[in-house]
Amino acid sequence: xxxxxxxxxxxxxxxxxxxxxxxxxxxxxxxxxxxxxxxxxxxxxxxxxxxxxxxxxxxxxxxxxxxxxxxxxxxxxxxxxxxxxxxxxxxxxxxxxxxxxxxxxxxxx
Amino acid sequence: xxxxxxxxxxxxxxxxxxxxxxxxxxxxxxxxxxxxxxxxxxxxxxxxxxxxxxxxxxxxxxxxxxxxxxxxxxxxxxxxxxxxxxxxxxxxxxxxxxxxxxxxxxxxxxxxx
Numbered sequence: 001x002x003x004x005x006x007x008x009x010x011x012x013x014x015x016x017x018x019x020x021x022x023x024x025x026x027x028x029x030x031x032x033x034x035x036x037x038x039x040x041x042x043x044x045x046x047x048x049x050x051x052x053x054x055x056x057x058x059x060x061x062x063x064x065x066x067x068x069x070x071x072x073x074x075x076x077x078x079x080x081x082x083x084x085x086x087x088x089x090x091x092x093x094x095x096x097x098x099x100x101x102x103x104x105x106x107x108x109x
Numbered sequence: 110x111x112x113x114x115x116x117x118x119x120x121x122x123x124x125x126x127x128x129x130x131x132x133x134x135x136x137x138x139x140x141x142x143x144x145x146x147x148x149x150x151x152x153x154x155x156x157x158x159x160x161x162x163x164x165x166x167x168x169x170x171x172x173x174x175x176x177x178x179x180x181x182x183x184x185x186x187x188x189x190x191x192x193x194x195x196x197x198x199x200x201x202x203x204x205x206x207x208x209x210x211x212x213x214x215x216x217x218x219x220x221x222x
Contacts, residue, residue: 032207043113043199043213044152051208085150091207096142096165099152 004088009104012078020073020103022088027068031092035062035073037084038102044087047073083107112136115200115214122190123222130185130217132200140164141183142201142211143175152199158183159205190221 005023012018024033035047048055048062050071055062061074075082087102113134122128134141142165143155157165158177172188187194200214 030207034210036211038152043201043215044211046210046212049208049210093207096154096157096167097211098154099144101151 003098004090004100006086006088006100006103008101009106011106011108012075013108014079015077018075018078018082018105018107020075020086020088020105021070022072023070024088024090025069027090028092031090033062033064033068033071034089034091034097035060036087036089036097036099037082038087039081039084044099047086049091078105078107080107080109112212113200113202113214115198115217117217118215119218119220121220121222124190124192126190127186127188128190128219129187130198130200130219132183132185132214134181134200134202134212136202136212138202138204138212139180140203140205141177141180142203143183143185144199144201144213146197146199146216148196156183156185187219190219192221195219195221 032049034049036044038044048060050062063072085102085104089097115132140159142157146152155169156175160180161177174186177183197216197218199216201211203209203211
């Protein structure tokens with residue numbers, strides 16, 4: 001299974017945009033890029049996913065590099081409620097999400 | 110309406126006991142999963158069922174036995190509980206193609222004393 005690399009932690013101030021990077025240099029052509037987040041004491045929560053084109057939804061935007069070897073999750077205006085661990089995961093033919101250590105996002109008022 | 114519900118939310122039990130955790134999803138998904146999150150917060154897949162058939166078994170001790178009576182339910186039975194089984198167990202569901210997201214339950218915190 002292709003692996004992803006994310007920074008261990010990032011910080012942001014409230015109401016500022018946050019760009020969470022993810023490297024996945026060994027991605028295969030059929031792998032989808034998924035993002036999940038886990039708030040304290042809760043289960044992981046689906047955020048967004050994409051294959052080749054940039055994607056937007058009510059929670060976030062996903063920017064995918066042209067070569068697909070990296071992607072960036074964009075939170076347009078961080079809130080205190082966005083403080084969580086964010087996981088970038090590749091989902092392909094094996095049908096299992098393999099979680100790494102993720103990026104712990106701290107948001108300051 | 111809770112999409113993926115697990116019971117119980119908390120479970121404290123003694124070593125050697127047998128316990129079960131139940132999971133139900135009302136999303137019409139065809140695949141269900143059990144994940145374990147240990148004390149270091151590392152999430153690892155244990156099992157996956159597609160339409161009641163086991164498709165992933167990640168070298169989990171055979172004291173752990175999943176059972177799927179129908180595609181909306183996936184229960185986890187654990188025999189002879191050990192201290193190392195203490196963890197948070199998450200149930201999840203999805204459609205099988207990789208362009209679908211998973212929906213996770215809120216977890217069952219199991220403490221073995």
